[in-house]
Amino acid sequence: GESVGLHLPTLSVQEGDNSIINCAYSNSASDYFIWYKQESGKGPQFIIDIRSNMDKRQGQRVTVLLNKTVKHLSLQIAATQPGDSAVYFCADPKGNQGGKLIFGQGTELSVKP
Amino acid sequence: DARVTQTPRHKVTEMGQEVTMRCQPILGHNTVFWYRQTMMQGLELLAYFRNRAPLDDSGMPKDRFSAEMPDATLATLKIQPSEPRDSAVYFCASGWGYYSPLHFGNGTRLTVT
Numbered sequence: 734g735e736s737v738g739l740h741l742p743t744l745s746v747q748e749g750d751n752s753i754i755n756c757a758y759s760n761s762a763s764d765y766f767i768w769y770k771q772e773s774g775k776g777p778q779f780i781i782d783i784r785s786n787m788d789k790r791q792g793q794r795v796t797v798l799l800n801k802t803v804k805h806l807s808l809q810i811a812a813t814q815p816g817d818s819a820v821y822f823c824a825d826p827k828g829n830q831g832g833k834l835i836f837g838q839g840t841e842l843s844v845k846p
Numbered sequence: 847d848a849r850v851t852q853t854p855r856h857k858v859t860e861m862g863q864e865v866t867m868r869c870q871p872i873l874g875h876n877t878v879f880w881y882r883q884t885m886m887q888g889l890e891l892l893a894y895f896r897n898r899a900p901l902d903d904s905g906m907p908k909d910r911f912s913a914e915m916p917d918a919t920l921a922t923l924k925i926q927p928s929e930p931r932d933s934a935v936y937f938c939a940s941g942w943g944y945y946s947p948l949h950f951g952n953g954t955r956l957t958v959t
Binding site: 765767769774775776777778779782784822826834835836838839 | 850879888889891937939944945947948949950951952953
């Protein structure tokens with residue numbers, strides 16, 4: 734989604750556990766999605782992307798799942814580490830702005846030692 | 847690793863002054879984006895360029911903001927005159943095109959007093 738607001742959704746996990754961060758989109762024509770991680774004081778950093786001809790894509794400790802039927806994607810982080818603490822954004826070039834990369838609200842992940 | 851470089855990292859200025867932010871995109875990238883990030887609004891798209899041509903600047907206040915790409919290695923965002931409400935972190939990002947992720951710089955933190 735493209736909503737913005739004062740309060741980010743938050744997710745708190747124990748170190749070593751798996752994390753799942755969710756994102757919904759609204760445009761049925763959206764065919765490419767990108768996940769970014771933003772640490773304090775830094776710009777968004779590319780994590781992983783997925784095109785709509787795939788349901789799943791894996792990277793190092795991360796997996797993105799895409800469910801086109803319900804317009805939902807998720808980012809799974811295995812064995813979450815303190816260094817994973819950050820705000821995570823999904824982004825969609827189509828969104829509702831046609832070709833411009835629009836970011837969702839973001840989810841703040843906190844990892845408890 | 848190639849990266850997007852933004853200068854200055856921090857800028858404090860008085861209301862009414864001109865501010866110029868600079869961005870060196872990754873060599874070879876053909877799209878450049880300017881975003882603004884605040885706690886209230888999240889990441890807002892201000893303008894973007896493809897092959898140095900401005901494609902959309904509808905996110906910018908036209909009366910005071912201007913964005914240019916004098917050449918392929920430099921993008922600028924100028925605010926004149928600056929106002930306190932312009933205080934934010936401004937990010938530049940570059941990419942290859944639609945089906946490729948944007949790469950972000952670490953931003954310019956602007957404070958207008």
